[in-house]
Amino acid sequence: MVNIREAKTVFEEPEAILEHWSIIRTRDRGELHFVGILDAQKARITSPVADFDLATMTGTTSSGRRYTLRGEAEQGTKLVSKIVEVFGQRSTDWAGITFDQVEVVEPSVAAMASPALGSA
Structure with missing residues:
Protein backbone atom coordinates (compact mmCIF):
# COMPACT_ATOMS: atom_id res chain seq x y z
CA MET A 1 0.00 0.00 0.00
CA VAL A 2 1.22 3.49 -0.86
CA ASN A 3 0.67 6.08 1.84
CA ILE A 4 0.25 9.67 0.63
CA ARG A 5 -0.45 12.76 2.70
CA GLU A 6 -0.29 16.47 2.17
CA ALA A 7 3.31 17.61 2.42
CA LYS A 8 4.24 19.82 5.35
CA THR A 9 5.01 23.41 4.50
CA VAL A 10 8.56 24.24 3.45
CA PHE A 11 8.86 26.24 6.69
CA GLU A 12 7.96 23.11 8.71
CA GLU A 13 10.10 20.79 6.58
CA PRO A 14 12.76 22.69 4.61
CA GLU A 15 14.71 19.50 3.79
CA ALA A 16 13.71 15.90 3.14
CA ILE A 17 15.42 12.62 2.29
CA LEU A 18 13.93 10.34 -0.34
CA GLU A 19 14.75 6.65 -0.54
CA HIS A 20 13.68 4.17 -3.23
CA TRP A 21 13.66 7.21 -5.49
CA SER A 22 13.38 7.93 -9.18
CA ILE A 23 13.25 11.07 -11.27
CA ILE A 24 10.34 11.41 -13.66
CA ARG A 25 9.60 13.83 -16.48
CA THR A 26 6.03 14.72 -17.41
CA ARG A 27 5.52 14.16 -21.13
CA ASP A 28 3.17 17.11 -21.59
CA ARG A 29 5.17 19.84 -19.80
CA GLY A 30 8.64 18.34 -19.60
CA GLU A 31 8.81 19.02 -15.86
CA LEU A 32 11.13 16.92 -13.72
CA HIS A 33 9.93 15.60 -10.35
CA PHE A 34 11.53 13.48 -7.64
CA VAL A 35 9.47 10.43 -6.67
CA GLY A 36 10.21 8.22 -3.70
CA ILE A 37 9.60 7.18 -0.14
CA LEU A 38 9.96 9.64 2.72
CA ASP A 39 10.45 8.50 6.32
CA ALA A 40 10.29 4.83 5.24
CA GLN A 41 6.52 5.00 4.79
CA LYS A 42 5.16 8.02 2.92
CA ALA A 43 5.24 8.26 -0.85
CA ARG A 44 6.04 11.62 -2.38
CA ILE A 45 6.00 13.22 -5.79
CA THR A 46 7.65 16.59 -5.46
CA SER A 47 6.83 19.89 -7.05
CA PRO A 48 8.93 20.51 -10.19
CA VAL A 49 12.70 20.30 -9.73
CA ALA A 50 14.36 23.73 -9.89
CA ASP A 51 17.98 22.54 -9.63
CA PHE A 52 19.85 19.30 -9.12
CA ASP A 53 23.47 18.56 -8.17
CA LEU A 54 24.58 15.14 -9.39
CA ALA A 55 27.71 15.12 -7.20
CA THR A 56 25.75 15.50 -3.94
CA MET A 57 22.48 13.96 -5.19
CA THR A 58 20.59 16.95 -3.82
CA GLY A 59 18.08 19.17 -5.50
CA THR A 60 15.69 21.97 -4.76
CA THR A 61 12.13 22.02 -6.02
CA SER A 62 10.02 24.98 -7.06
CA SER A 63 8.49 24.99 -3.56
CA GLY A 64 11.95 25.72 -2.15
CA ARG A 65 12.31 22.38 -0.37
CA ARG A 66 15.70 20.71 -0.64
CA TYR A 67 15.75 16.95 -1.26
CA THR A 68 18.56 14.47 -0.84
CA LEU A 69 18.23 11.28 -2.87
CA ARG A 70 19.62 8.51 -0.65
CA GLY A 71 20.93 5.22 -1.96
CA GLU A 72 20.59 3.91 -5.47
CA ALA A 73 17.77 4.82 -7.83
CA GLU A 74 14.78 2.49 -7.74
CA GLN A 75 15.31 -0.28 -10.27
CA GLY A 76 12.38 -0.98 -12.53
CA THR A 77 9.16 0.98 -12.68
CA LYS A 78 6.79 -0.95 -10.40
CA LEU A 79 7.06 1.35 -7.37
CA VAL A 80 7.09 4.55 -9.44
CA SER A 81 4.07 3.47 -11.45
CA LYS A 82 2.18 2.62 -8.25
CA ILE A 83 3.00 6.01 -6.70
CA VAL A 84 1.96 7.88 -9.87
CA GLU A 85 -1.26 5.83 -10.03
CA VAL A 86 -2.18 6.59 -6.41
CA PHE A 87 -1.33 10.28 -6.73
CA GLY A 88 -3.35 10.43 -9.96
CA GLN A 89 -6.38 9.16 -8.04
CA ARG A 90 -5.96 11.06 -4.77
CA SER A 91 -4.03 14.27 -5.34
CA THR A 92 -5.51 17.35 -6.98
CA ASP A 93 -2.08 18.33 -8.38
CA TRP A 94 -1.79 14.96 -10.14
CA ALA A 95 -5.48 14.31 -10.86
CA GLY A 96 -5.89 12.04 -13.87
CA ILE A 97 -2.16 11.58 -14.44
CA THR A 98 -1.15 8.02 -15.31
CA PHE A 99 2.23 6.34 -15.60
CA ASP A 100 1.90 6.51 -19.40
CA PRO A 107 19.88 11.60 -12.63
CA SER A 108 22.37 12.90 -15.23
CA VAL A 109 19.40 14.16 -17.29
CA ALA A 110 18.20 16.22 -14.32
CA ALA A 111 21.70 17.55 -13.71
CA MET A 112 22.16 18.56 -17.35
CA ALA A 113 18.76 20.24 -17.38
CA SER A 114 19.41 22.03 -14.09
CA PRO A 115 20.66 25.39 -15.48
CA ALA A 116 17.70 25.52 -17.86
CA LEU A 117 15.10 24.53 -15.25
CA GLY A 118 14.87 27.97 -13.71
CA SER A 119 14.39 29.69 -17.06
CA ALA A 120 11.39 27.63 -18.16
Missing part, protein backbone atom coordinates in the same frame (compact mmCIF):
# COMPACT_ATOMS: atom_id res chain seq x y z
CA GLN A 101 2.12 10.29 -19.11
CA VAL A 102 5.52 10.31 -17.41
CA GLU A 103 8.93 8.81 -18.11
CA VAL A 104 11.67 7.80 -15.70
CA VAL A 105 14.94 9.63 -16.44
CA GLU A 106 18.50 9.19 -15.26
Whole structure:
Protein backbone atom coordinates (compact mmCIF):
# COMPACT_ATOMS: atom_id res chain seq x y z
CA MET A 1 0.00 0.00 0.00
CA VAL A 2 1.22 3.49 -0.86
CA ASN A 3 0.67 6.08 1.84
CA ILE A 4 0.25 9.67 0.63
CA ARG A 5 -0.45 12.76 2.70
CA GLU A 6 -0.29 16.47 2.17
CA ALA A 7 3.31 17.61 2.42
CA LYS A 8 4.24 19.82 5.35
CA THR A 9 5.01 23.41 4.50
CA VAL A 10 8.56 24.24 3.45
CA PHE A 11 8.86 26.24 6.69
CA GLU A 12 7.96 23.11 8.71
CA GLU A 13 10.10 20.79 6.58
CA PRO A 14 12.76 22.69 4.61
CA GLU A 15 14.71 19.50 3.79
CA ALA A 16 13.71 15.90 3.14
CA ILE A 17 15.42 12.62 2.29
CA LEU A 18 13.93 10.34 -0.34
CA GLU A 19 14.75 6.65 -0.54
CA HIS A 20 13.68 4.17 -3.23
CA TRP A 21 13.66 7.21 -5.49
CA SER A 22 13.38 7.93 -9.18
CA ILE A 23 13.25 11.07 -11.27
CA ILE A 24 10.34 11.41 -13.66
CA ARG A 25 9.60 13.83 -16.48
CA THR A 26 6.03 14.72 -17.41
CA ARG A 27 5.52 14.16 -21.13
CA ASP A 28 3.17 17.11 -21.59
CA ARG A 29 5.17 19.84 -19.80
CA GLY A 30 8.64 18.34 -19.60
CA GLU A 31 8.81 19.02 -15.86
CA LEU A 32 11.13 16.92 -13.72
CA HIS A 33 9.93 15.60 -10.35
CA PHE A 34 11.53 13.48 -7.64
CA VAL A 35 9.47 10.43 -6.67
CA GLY A 36 10.21 8.22 -3.70
CA ILE A 37 9.60 7.18 -0.14
CA LEU A 38 9.96 9.64 2.72
CA ASP A 39 10.45 8.50 6.32
CA ALA A 40 10.29 4.83 5.24
CA GLN A 41 6.52 5.00 4.79
CA LYS A 42 5.16 8.02 2.92
CA ALA A 43 5.24 8.26 -0.85
CA ARG A 44 6.04 11.62 -2.38
CA ILE A 45 6.00 13.22 -5.79
CA THR A 46 7.65 16.59 -5.46
CA SER A 47 6.83 19.89 -7.05
CA PRO A 48 8.93 20.51 -10.19
CA VAL A 49 12.70 20.30 -9.73
CA ALA A 50 14.36 23.73 -9.89
CA ASP A 51 17.98 22.54 -9.63
CA PHE A 52 19.85 19.30 -9.12
CA ASP A 53 23.47 18.56 -8.17
CA LEU A 54 24.58 15.14 -9.39
CA ALA A 55 27.71 15.12 -7.20
CA THR A 56 25.75 15.50 -3.94
CA MET A 57 22.48 13.96 -5.19
CA THR A 58 20.59 16.95 -3.82
CA GLY A 59 18.08 19.17 -5.50
CA THR A 60 15.69 21.97 -4.76
CA THR A 61 12.13 22.02 -6.02
CA SER A 62 10.02 24.98 -7.06
CA SER A 63 8.49 24.99 -3.56
CA GLY A 64 11.95 25.72 -2.15
CA ARG A 65 12.31 22.38 -0.37
CA ARG A 66 15.70 20.71 -0.64
CA TYR A 67 15.75 16.95 -1.26
CA THR A 68 18.56 14.47 -0.84
CA LEU A 69 18.23 11.28 -2.87
CA ARG A 70 19.62 8.51 -0.65
CA GLY A 71 20.93 5.22 -1.96
CA GLU A 72 20.59 3.91 -5.47
CA ALA A 73 17.77 4.82 -7.83
CA GLU A 74 14.78 2.49 -7.74
CA GLN A 75 15.31 -0.28 -10.27
CA GLY A 76 12.38 -0.98 -12.53
CA THR A 77 9.16 0.98 -12.68
CA LYS A 78 6.79 -0.95 -10.40
CA LEU A 79 7.06 1.35 -7.37
CA VAL A 80 7.09 4.55 -9.44
CA SER A 81 4.07 3.47 -11.45
CA LYS A 82 2.18 2.62 -8.25
CA ILE A 83 3.00 6.01 -6.70
CA VAL A 84 1.96 7.88 -9.87
CA GLU A 85 -1.26 5.83 -10.03
CA VAL A 86 -2.18 6.59 -6.41
CA PHE A 87 -1.33 10.28 -6.73
CA GLY A 88 -3.35 10.43 -9.96
CA GLN A 89 -6.38 9.16 -8.04
CA ARG A 90 -5.96 11.06 -4.77
CA SER A 91 -4.03 14.27 -5.34
CA THR A 92 -5.51 17.35 -6.98
CA ASP A 93 -2.08 18.33 -8.38
CA TRP A 94 -1.79 14.96 -10.14
CA ALA A 95 -5.48 14.31 -10.86
CA GLY A 96 -5.89 12.04 -13.87
CA ILE A 97 -2.16 11.58 -14.44
CA THR A 98 -1.15 8.02 -15.31
CA PHE A 99 2.23 6.34 -15.60
CA ASP A 100 1.90 6.51 -19.40
CA GLN A 101 2.12 10.29 -19.11
CA VAL A 102 5.52 10.31 -17.41
CA GLU A 103 8.93 8.81 -18.11
CA VAL A 104 11.67 7.80 -15.70
CA VAL A 105 14.94 9.63 -16.44
CA GLU A 106 18.50 9.19 -15.26
CA PRO A 107 19.88 11.60 -12.63
CA SER A 108 22.37 12.90 -15.23
CA VAL A 109 19.40 14.16 -17.29
CA ALA A 110 18.20 16.22 -14.32
CA ALA A 111 21.70 17.55 -13.71
CA MET A 112 22.16 18.56 -17.35
CA ALA A 113 18.76 20.24 -17.38
CA SER A 114 19.41 22.03 -14.09
CA PRO A 115 20.66 25.39 -15.48
CA ALA A 116 17.70 25.52 -17.86
CA LEU A 117 15.10 24.53 -15.25
CA GLY A 118 14.87 27.97 -13.71
CA SER A 119 14.39 29.69 -17.06
CA ALA A 120 11.39 27.63 -18.16
